Amino acid sequence: MRTIGADSPQGIPSSLNTVDIFMSHEGLLLEYEQSLTRHLPSPTDPKGERKWYNTGAHFLWIGDRTRQPDGAHVEYMRGIENPIGVKVGPTTKPEDLPELLNRIDPKKEIGKITLITRYGAGNVEKYLPAHIEAVKESGHVVVWVCDPMHGNAKVAPSGVRTRHFADIITELSKTLRIHKDNGRKLNGVHFELTGDRVTECIGGSMELSDEDLSTNYQTYCDPRLNYEQSLDVAFLIAKYYANEREDMERNVFRL
Template sequence: MNESWRQRTVAQNVNYPDEEQLNSVVDQLKTLPGLVSHVEIERLREQLAKAADGKAFLLQCGDCAELFSYCNPAQIEAKLKLMLIMSLVIIYGARMPVVRVGRIAGQYAKPRSKPTEIVDTPEGKREVLSFRGDNVNGIALDERQPDPQRLLLAYFYSAATLNYIRSTLASGFADLHAPHLWSFQHVRSERLQAEFERIADAITDSLDFIRTVGADPTGDSNVLNTVDYFTSHEGLMLEYESALTRETPAGVYDLSAHTVWLGDRTRQLDGAHVEFVRGIRNPIGIKVGPSMEPMELVAVLDRVNPTYEKGRVVLISRYGAAKIEALLPGHIRAVNSSPHAGTVVWCCDPMHGNTIQSETHAGLKTRLFSNIVTELVAALRIHAAEGSRLGGVHLELTGDVGVTECMGGSMQLSDSDLARNYQSHCDPRLNYEQSLDIAFILSEVIRAQRLGRTDDASAVLINALGHE
């Protein structure tokens, strides 16, 4: 097993007070079954290779930072349902399969810019260790000490979440024969209701026609009855990732998730995280932002994917609406001028570069829906202009009803609305309706591009921003 990462500098390292206890936990993790199988990972690689060829579209989304408390039937089903509806809408416009990857069943750790933070207490201001995610420490002030036992908890909460996802999908939850049964009642936007009803009617009519001519296949493996659903998280905690890495006859795999990604703070060319991921066969995501030089991107690709395997790397661009026009073309040209041209999946993360502070609620971060849409549509247009293609989208969202963390969208949330139901302990997420807004915009813009109607694509953007 490749342990060479231990000889490199570990960015965002966690200092545990009891190293012996950490080693004991890691030894226990090494004896546990993998959370996913290498066969599933290979299936994801095949589907991402299609996305790199423009024959599939990647939809990767979920919570900014999962909490252990999110492991319950209602919240898991809500995320699944939202992702299924979003993928159906995108499929309808793009006329291609959607690769569904959730930020779920393991997205428990978060990088932080500072190791400590100042908080208000009844006794006054106090400096405490930063909350690093549920698998490191707790949000409560008396739980800020890193605890290795939380790594074991993360494993079992991930296993329970995955078990429920698999059993739910196997029970017909994603059956396309009855799209009208997918809950849409709590969506208040009449426009979204009407759009989804139109798509559901079209699917039902198409399936009725297929059945009428006797061409409707049956069987438990029918793609109309269920879907592939893959999991992902930031590969931040290397002790955890390494403990769940297994060697098989097909190669070495990190079985903590189907795919992991390198963040903006962990993609150092000579760092431990890059060294770790280059030794596993999982597809790897790499965040690409304003701090990355074009040739640095190529150097990281050379390190992670030296054999130029198609679908091995997903490039997750995150610039912000104000910077994408200046920065994305250079990164595309650098990749297109290298042997990695045509091998990567370009995926737009329009969330992270557009985070701002609330003007009326001190300490609350938020995002403008208009900036998210602007960056997303700009990514689609720039890729087309550069002879490239946008192969996916990476979103932070929640399936919980009525969350108010991002401003705008069809609900027309304002800054004053944020405190009404702000739940995130980390970054602001799109709520249910805002997520559907994005899905419909993506569907319409991709459809317009597919049909060569650039004026229609511009009209979609103008219409979307008109809801602000």
Template sequence: EQALTRQDSLTGDWYDTSAHFLWIGDRTRFENSAHVEFLRGIGNPIGMKCGPSLEPDALLRLLDTLNPARVPGRMTLITRYGHDKIEKGLPALVRAVKREGHPVVWSCDPMHGNVVKAANGYKTRPFERILAEVRGFFAVHRAEGTYAGGIHAEMTGQNVTECTGGAIDISELDLADRYHTHCDPRLNAGQSLELAFLLAEMVNEEQKLRRPEAA
């Protein structure tokens, strides 16, 4: 990435030109890591994955390092807990960030914490677990008075069979039919549309619930 980093001739700020938005993974976001050191020196908007092992104090220290000037829009926190851990683990982080006044965008990655190995050996992600984590993400922010700001999903427009479940009800036996990924299992076209419509319903419900607060 350093080879693709350039200095703005007008501001003197440094930017990584390989992408407009870069993020630090859950396994590389420890203090003084090479990834943290690199991203703190560039002006791009950046993200950081937040999983079950991240404690509130460590998160606050990382935010102070990565966004010391507290520039709005600079930091996106991407949660990736798993469907059965998000409502237990996320509130403490949200409260700490809110208490300290850090301006962050909260986003949800419901994919990486919900990987399972099927009985036939294929790595997959159950649609129902993905949806459950998204619902938990919205529930936490509703309870804490903060805002769900985004969703990170891995998907394809192809009719693959890599994630189980959904309205089309892909079973573990179906995985072998069109398992094309070279890395992680993706939502297919039908599952992606289903998730999008369900997300729209969640957003509409959030707006209805928050409307009295605005009034």
């Protein structure tokens, strides 16, 4: 901090010494979520009207198996002011999406709902275009996020769960292209990763194979991208948007 001239005087906090942490989790156990729900003054209401907030996280999402419009999880989520995510997969019928969106967000608040797609690399082209069209026709303006992890899990010959880096990148690449072809933008990505040198997902620049999984397989749940694989993904995403920006600039200069 001193080297770059950003150190602050003794006792005076600096913005570079602080960090904002945003919490998010799946709202699965409703008894737990209910215990953390509070009736609080709205920070955006001039009159300070009280509304219901989940204070255990900034952002909660509904899983692929609990998003029934008449289900208890949707009923809870529609009653709180937090932004809400919804996992969308191959079992999501396009005709069901408008009902689900209207149920959670009848006011059609821009950005209130995030749709997190998780199809699997081989299913993106089959399902995503119809889901984009259904949302477009509903009049809701949602945040689109790609989760290329959960639809690509498989069991290795050794019997442990794993994911192939190539499948993850394939789903992400197809999702980016389909959004662009349909006049939409992908707004975010969802990865399960760690800064540790685990061996839980195969592939990537390290070229991990099934035989390498036992080297440092640590997860008790889902397999994660390790340090190097996470950087691989970050660089590939950065390259995509750098190329897109160059294409836009070339088109501008042609005008």
